[in-house]
Amino acid sequence: MKQITKYIIKNSLKRIFLYRACLVRLRLMGVEKVFSYTLANETGVTSEQVRKDFSEFGIKGNKRGGYDINDLLEKMEKIFHRNKDHNLVLIGMGNLGLALSKYSKFVQRNMNIVATFDIDPFKQKQRSDIPVYSMDRLKEIVDRFRVKVAILAVPEISAQEVADKLIRHGIKGIVNFAPVLLKVPQDVIISNVNLCDELESVIYYVHKQIKVDGLKNLELLYKDMKY
Amino acid sequence: MKQITKYIIKNSLKRIFLYRACLVRLRLMGVEKVFSYTLANETGVTSEQVRKDFSEFGIKGNKRGGYDINDLLEKMEKIFHRNKDHNLVLIGMGNLGLALSKYSKFVQRNMNIVATFDIDPFKQKQRSDIPVYSMDRLKEIVDRFRVKVAILAVPEISAQEVADKLIRHGIKGIVNFAPVLLKVPQDVIISNVNLCDELESVIYYVHKQIKVDGLKNLELLYKDMKY
DNA sequence: TATATTTTGTGATTTGTTTCACATCAATTT
DNA sequence: AAATTGATGTGAAACAAATCACAAAATATA
Numbered sequence: 001m002k003q004i005t006k007y008i009i010k011n012s013l014k015r016i017f018l019y020r021a022c023l024v025r026l027r028l029m030g031v032e033k034v035f036s037y038t039l040a041n042e043t044g045v046t047s048e049q050v051r052k053d054f055s056e057f058g059i060k061g062n063k064r065g066g067y068d069i070n071d072l073l074e075k076m077e078k079i080f081h082r083n084k085d086h087n088l089v090l091i092g093m094g095n096l097g098l099a100l101s102k103y104s105k106f107v108q109r110n111m112n113i114v115a116t117f118d119i120d121p122f123k124q125k126q127r128s129d130i131p132v133y134s135m136d137r138l139k140e141i142v143d144r145f146r147v148k149v150a151i152l153a154v155p156e157i158s159a160q161e162v163a164d165k166l167i168r169h170g171i172k173g174i175v176n177f178a179p180v181l182l183k184v185p186q187d188v189i190i191s192n193v194n195l196c197d198e199l200e201s202v203i204y205y206v207h208k209q210i211k212v213d214g215l216k217n218l219e220l221l222y223k224d225m226k227y
Numbered sequence: 228m229k230q231i232t233k234y235i236i237k238n239s240l241k242r243i244f245l246y247r248a249c250l251v252r253l254r255l256m257g258v259e260k261v262f263s264y265t266l267a268n269e270t271g272v273t274s275e276q277v278r279k280d281f282s283e284f285g286i287k288g289n290k291r292g293g294y295d296i297n298d299l300l301e302k303m304e305k306i307f308h309r310n311k312d313h314n315l316v317l318i319g320m321g322n323l324g325l326a327l328s329k330y331s332k333f334v335q336r337n338m339n340i341v342a343t344f345d346i347d348p349f350k351q352k353q354r355s356d357i358p359v360y361s362m363d364r365l366k367e368i369v370d371r372f373r374v375k376v377a378i379l380a381v382p383e384i385s386a387q388e389v390a391d392k393l394i395r396h397g398i399k400g401i402v403n404f405a406p407v408l409l410k411v412p413q414d415v416i417i418s419n420v421n422l423c424d425e426l427e428s429v430i431y432y433v434h435k436q437i438k439v440d441g442l443k444n445l446e447l448l449y450k451d452m453k454y
Numbered sequence: 455t456a457t458a459t460t461t462t463g464t465g466a467t468t469t470g471t472t473t474c475a476c477a478t479c480a481a482t483t484t
Numbered sequence: 485a486a487a488t489t490g491a492t493g494t495g496a497a498a499c500a501a502a503t504c505a506c507a508a509a510a511t512a513t514a
Binding site: 004008009013014017018021022042043044079080081082086088095096098099100102103105106109111148149151172173174175179180181187189190191193194195196197198199200201202203204205206207209210 | 230231236238240241244245248249269270271306307308309313315322323325326327329330332333336338375376378399400401402406407408414416417418420421422423424425426427428429430431432433434436437
Binding site: 288292 | 489490491493
């Protein structure tokens with residue numbers, strides 16, 4: 001029943017986010033129309049890739065005319081359910097949890113942390129603007145705000161236990177900052193953010209690069225990276 | 228010269244990190260030997276995948292005997308340069324930067340943040356154990372500690388400018404938390420951590436899942452996720 | 455109105471990754 | 485000592501993703 005489900009966010013979806021960020025920036029600059037190669041240049045992919053990605057998500061442009069930025073962004077909003085607000089809970093108000101609770105970008109993108117939870121809610125309460133509750137009020141909050149997605153920033157030792165509780169109370173998606181592979185039912189979406197792994201990957205590639213003395217053998221190196 | 232280079236950390240490398248975490252845990256439990264399918268079960272991949280990944284990184288076991296955990300971990304340490312210490316700098320002591328500067332897991336894995344930097348070093352100094360400098364001391368520190376990798380946690384507006392400065396002073400790898408695509412020379416490794424995108428991806432998949440009423444049409448859903 | 459131009463959208467092809475299938479080897483049993 | 489068992493390691497096959505190449509459409513030009 002409960003099993004390891006490792007969902008790796010599709011690369012095409014990641015690219016779509018990239019395009020969107022780029023479109024938002026362009027719109028701010030007053031640009032109204034883009035071509036696939038505009039986006040391609042800005043995001044470091046090929047223009048065919050842009051069009052293929054759009055096609056995958058059912059986004060159409062006008063032949064010769066390219067894409068209308070407003071129209072494009074509107075379509076994306078719809079696809080990513082960005083037209084409505086999303087309520088989140090955050091579990092674990094340690095250093096990282098606290099920082100995440102103050103991360104203003106979430107709000108800017110209609111994602112609201114409605115409550116945070118900690119085993120010691122009183123310790124943190126003063127430092128945060130968002131209410132800090134103890135875990136026994138989880139169900140109440142999740143139900144009241146119809147929360148479907150949680151951010152998990154607890155120590156690794158308690159991550160699985162907390163995840164179980166979240167899922168029992170109806171959470172369907174978790175962004176997990178604890179460096180453990182959570183065992184969850186098949187219908188729960190997990191996205192792991194492992195800070196150490198990110199750093200170690202970079203260190204690994206940097207050392208590899210340094211070893212191939214300077215820029216001599218870049219071709220060889222690139223074969224080892226997925227672009 | 229300077230261009231967008233989007234390095235996506237290879238999936239096989241990510242899996243290797245997974246295996247390692249698993250091995251460390253098993254060793255702690257007193258286990259001394261593993262088979263490819265042990266690791267496979269624990270990490271949610273297939274045993275062939277484990278062996279192929281090992282083969283890619285030149286790791287060999289003993290036929291029939293499986294793998295000796297200590298031996299395996301030692302080999303991995305070497306491959307990932309974990310046998311020596313790595314000095315890092317962290318730029319941007321906002322909420323996130325502060326949390327990262329206190330993240331104890333880095334130290335546990337031989338990655339030491341030797342100094343942090345902020346445009347307003349005095350504001351943050353009291354809150355941190357690690358020295359907080361202003362950017363003009365960057366070169367001095369990078370040279371003294373032979374720093375090759377930086378963590379970038381500055382606002383997106385200044386991310387590119389700071390990245391340029393880092394690279395000018397010899398930084399070869401950056402873990403970038405700012406939601407912008409940095410333009411860097413080809414020989415610089417970038418790993419982007421985009422918190423909003425992670426959350427939005429999860430929200431996207433959760434909604435998709437909810438739409439296919441319950442668990443009816445899971446097959447269809449899974450086609451959209453890379454496992 | 456006809457022609458040329460430009461850009462999309464998508465089958466066909468190539469390239470990359472995962473799974474399959476089995477030869478190979480080492481340990482154990484007979 | 486031979487036969488059997490159970491694991492690794494890896495080419496071959498299947499699958500997935502990215503690139504190529506070009507038809508179709510919309511606009512501009514003559």
